[in-house]
Amino acid sequence: MSFTQELAAHTQELRQQIHAMPFNRALANGSLSPEIFQGYIIQDAHYLEGFARALSLAASKAPEAQSIAQLAGSAAGAIAVERELHAHYMGLFGVTSDDFEGTDVSAACDHYVSFLLRSAAIGDFPEAVTALLPCFWIYRDIGKEIAQTSRADNPYSAWIATYSGEAFDQSVQRMLDLVNRVADDASDATRARMHHAFQRSCWHEWRFWDSAYHREGWKQPRPEDVVTG
Numbered sequence: 001m002s003f004t005q006e007l008a009a010h011t012q013e014l015r016q017q018i019h020a021m022p023f024n025r026a027l028a029n030g031s032l033s034p035e036i037f038q039g040y041i042i043q044d045a046h047y048l049e050g051f052a053r054a055l056s057l058a059a060s061k062a063p064e065a066q067s068i069a070q071l072a073g074s075a076a077g078a079i080a081v082e083r084e085l086h087a088h089y090m091g092l093f094g095v096t097s098d099d100f101e102g103t104d105v106s107a108a109c110d111h112y113v114s115f116l117l118r119s120a121a122i123g124d125f126p127e128a129v130t131a132l133l134p135c136f137w138i139y140r141d142i143g144k145e146i147a148q149t150s151r152a153d154n155p156y157s158a159w160i161a162t163y164s165g166e167a168f169d170q171s172v173q174r175m176l177d178l179v180n181r182v183a184d185d186a187s188d189a190t191r192a193r194m195h196h197a198f199q200r201s202c203w204h205e206w207r208f209w210d211s212a213y214h215r216e217g218w219k220q221p222r223p224e225d226v227v228t229g
């Protein structure tokens, strides 16, 4: 069993739960509310910028030239998706750049991006790339699964085409190969940290969609929790 197959086996339940989320079921049949998608796409634009920064940091730590180019290329790809896909949807759903600028990053997005940046900045290279893997792999799984059942008139078909498409597939495969190569040279202790980073990142993927679906803001102090007198 390859290392990435091991990672998949350890996170199978959570990844299945992500497929079953109401956000993804509604995206698949086109019934997802435009307001929810709008909120998601704004957060995802914030996310993709942080993701690209984390990829660039990981690139700077890569032990050889090929991986530097691969990770930096994926960073450029993430910014391109942010520009194209998001400009398309922001136009379609009437999100102006003022709406975007005026919407603060959500707690879930901030937490995910902070985790990726921390893994890339403070973690070692194996941890950095493994933390980044679910961002690729889960989106491809969801994209491909949805593409099998989705109708051509689905309003979210551009999103589905991006993540089920050939270009994204190739970048996911390169990332899987990279993590497997890194794991081959890693100690048991490093592999254990890679597993942990992967699990955390899968959780963040779940949380990002859950937070978008429930349009969660920043939790605030409850009046009843304020002790007076």
Ligand SMILES: Cc1ncc(CO)c(N)n1
Binding pocket: 044, 047, 048, 078, 134, 135, 136, 139, 205, 208
């Ligand atoms: C939250 C999230 N994870 C992964 C991707 C795919 O890069 C994305 N666009 N958004």
